Amino acid sequence: MSGEISMIGSVILALFLAGYLGQQYLPPPKPKVIGLDLGTTFCSVGVFHPGSGEVEVIADEEGRKSIPSAVSFTNTAVLAGHEAVDLADNNPQNTVYDAKRFIGKIFEPEVLEQESARYPFKVINKNGNAEFLISTNHTFAVSPEFIGSRLLLKMRKMAERHLGVLIQKAVISVPAEFDERQRNYTVKAANLAGLEILRVINEPTAAAMAYGLHKVDVFNVLVVDLGGGTLDVSLLNKQGGMFFTRAMAGNNKLGGxxxxxxxxxxxxxxxxxxxxxxxxxxxxxxxxxxxxxxxxxxxxxxxxxxxxxxxxxxxxxxxxxxxxxxxxxxxxxxxxxxxxxxxxxxDLFQKILAPVKTVLAEGHLEKEDVDEIVLVGGSTRIPRIRRLISEYFGKEPNTSVDPDLAVVTGVAIQAGIMGGSWPLQVSAIEIPNKHLHKTNFS
The missing domain is CATH 3.90.640.10 (ATPase, substrate binding domain, subdomain 4)
Known part of the structure; x- marks a missing residue:
């Protein structure tokens, strides 16, 4: 009996040794699951590299790590990202941006009319859903999820070119306030791009993971996400590796x-x-x-x-x-x-504090109770905005991660977890808060 136990122990030791040597001397496998941040203004794609445990945000041919969330239609092509933006001034009626504001939402006719008035392209109402009317050599309508799919397809191709492997699986982030329908339509956009979505993760949770907060003892995390077009403030409570969104507020008409x-x-x-x-x-x-x-x-x-x-x-x-x-x-x-x-x-900068105060009030916290303040979105680089936040809380926000890439970094970590990549990370587990509603300022 003792001989059998000794043999089993030897086999286990040999397997561990083989695994260790493999980690040290064999090239690590290519990541097969990508992390996608489909932002309102910009979007990015990242991967978690097995073996090294490093997150890489994949750049385009010009070395840019994010692409504009715009799609432009011509008589001969459908262009996404920077190529679309280059046509925006000469082809405004056929260049669609901000599609994320419309995806999966049901609109009252007067609300959609009010929303669409700010755009040079035509937004139409199809049974409560928004669609974009395109006029090239013929006139047709496209859905917000189709616009999203062209951006996701471009990022998928960027990842495949860089990694040299076929990519069919992904993790994608969405705003914390997205309801089930908006999340499903975001997944539908990914499916149209030929991707299977393994997990949908909230953007504030992804940002917290990028800052490593899923692995340390913090409880109350405030995420200030100020991008090109929207401000989102989320108060997260973390206990035992699980994230719970306590309160949300924002301004969907304030940004860079x-x-x-x-x-x-x-x-x-x-x-x-x-x-x-x-x-x-x-x-x-x-x-x-x-x-x-x-x-x-x-x-x-x-x-x-x-x-x-x-x-x-x-x-x-x-x-x-x-x-x-x-x-x-x-x-x-x-x-x-x-x-x-x-x-x-x-006056615009001062508006940032209103949703911050709201989430603290709704989360029943004093500002002294916030353990970490996390900044997300390129506009949080503006010195006055950082100063405004630090003066209000009496301490500096965490700026150790590139705010433009915080969400995609966290999503890439989650993609590595879903792909079973070594070294193992602690997964982000989100507790759904179905009674939570976002307070919006304008």
Missing amino acids: QDFSQRLLQYTTERVRQEFGIPLTLKEDIHRLRQAVEAAKLNLTLQPSVTIRVPLHLHNHGSSETPEGATLAPVLFQAVITRELFEELND
Whole structure:
């Protein structure tokens, strides 16, 4: 009997030794499950590498780790991501963005009409569902989940090209406030892209995983997610590796686009004052918008930036001035300071605190009870916003993870778990809170 036990022990030891040597000297298997962050403004794809335990956010051919959530239709092609954005100014009625706002939602006619008024493309009501009307060489309607599928397909192809393997399985993130229908339609979008979804994970939970909070002793986590178009604040309670969403609030009309728009309005008025002619050419507006967006990003690192934009100003669409002389191209230059940017957006920045206070009140917590403040979304890089949050809580938020990539990093970790990748991680278990409703500010 003792001989049999000894033999079993030897076999187990040999298996452990073989596993160890395999881990050390054999190339790790390619990840087969990808993590997808289908964001309102940008989306990303990541993988968890077996063996090293590292998360990699996969870049496109140009090295960009996120792609715009836009899809553009032409007579000959359907383009997604950066290629779609490049056509947005010349093909606005056929370039769809913000589709995530519409996916899986049932709209009253007047609500959908109000929502669609802000977009250059046409949104129609089909039995309470939103669809987008496209007019190329023929007119047709596409659903929000179809738009999502084109973005997910592009990210799937990015992952396959980078990894050199066929990808058919994924984990995907959704906003915490998404109901069952919205989650199902998001899964449907993935299915249209040829992907089987193994798990749907809430974005705040994914962000908390990216910060490693699923492996440490914290209880109350506040997630501030401020992206290009929306603000979402979630209060998570974690006990024993399980995440419970205690409260949610936000503003679905506040984000980086609004901050850029304030700066665009300011510079447009500067052009009118300096040259006496308003901006009318689409190409001029496009160039100035790009310069303003770049300035906003640079101001997170620098106290001031200089905008230089060549313009071809026309007077009421004519190439001549009122005096009849041809107007030569001009160079618009302006120094934009961080203080000016903060002043232009001060009222918008202050709006961020309203949902923060709401989730604390609804979660029955004092601000001193929050163990970790996690920042998600590129707009949380803005120094004034970080300062606003740290001043309110009396402590610095956790900024150890790239806020643009926090959600996709967490989703990739969960994808590694679902794929059984080594080294093993603690899985994120979410306790559904079906009685929870999101408070929205505007």
